[in-house]
Amino acid sequence: MGIPLLTPDGQRINYLKNFVQECFACLTIERDPTKQFCSKCGNNTLLKLTISINPDGTMTCYRKKGFKVKTKGFIYPLPMNKGGRKNEDLLLCEDQFLMGSRKYAKMRKEKYKDR
Numbered sequence: 001m002g003i004p005l006l007t008p009d010g011q012r013i014n015y016l017k018n019f020v021q022e023c024f025a026c027l028t029i030e031r032d033p034t035k036q037f038c039s040k041c042g043n044n045t046l047l048k049l050t051i052s053i054n055p056d057g058t059m060t061c062y063r064k065k066g067f068k069v070k071t072k073g074f075i076y077p078l079p080m081n082k083g084g085r086k087n088e089d090l091l092l093c094e095d096q097f098l099m100g101s102r103k104y105a106k107m108r109k110e111k112y113k114d115r
């Protein structure tokens, strides 16, 4: 609309700085900072990324120069399942929130979130 954004002090806002999460496997940008897994590929490959939104609406991403993904910690042996009521197994994909004790913990968290 051509109307400039102003702060309560009356200063003009030229760009907005914000943080998003980017999947380094498929380069999908997630706006929700609480997500742990990529919505497109489902992997645990989200990293924090700084963006700025320019006055014309374009988004500029700021990545570290020469950024390289470290693979340390990605290859490890999986422990055996212990079973029982407490689900202390590793969280490997987002579907594990939909079953077992994590499902009830998530429902309980959302129930008290509304209050």
Ligand SMILES: [Zn+2]
Pocket (backbone or CB within 6 Å): 023, 024, 025, 026, 027, 028, 038, 039, 040, 041, 042, 043, 045
């Ligand atoms: Zn992805």
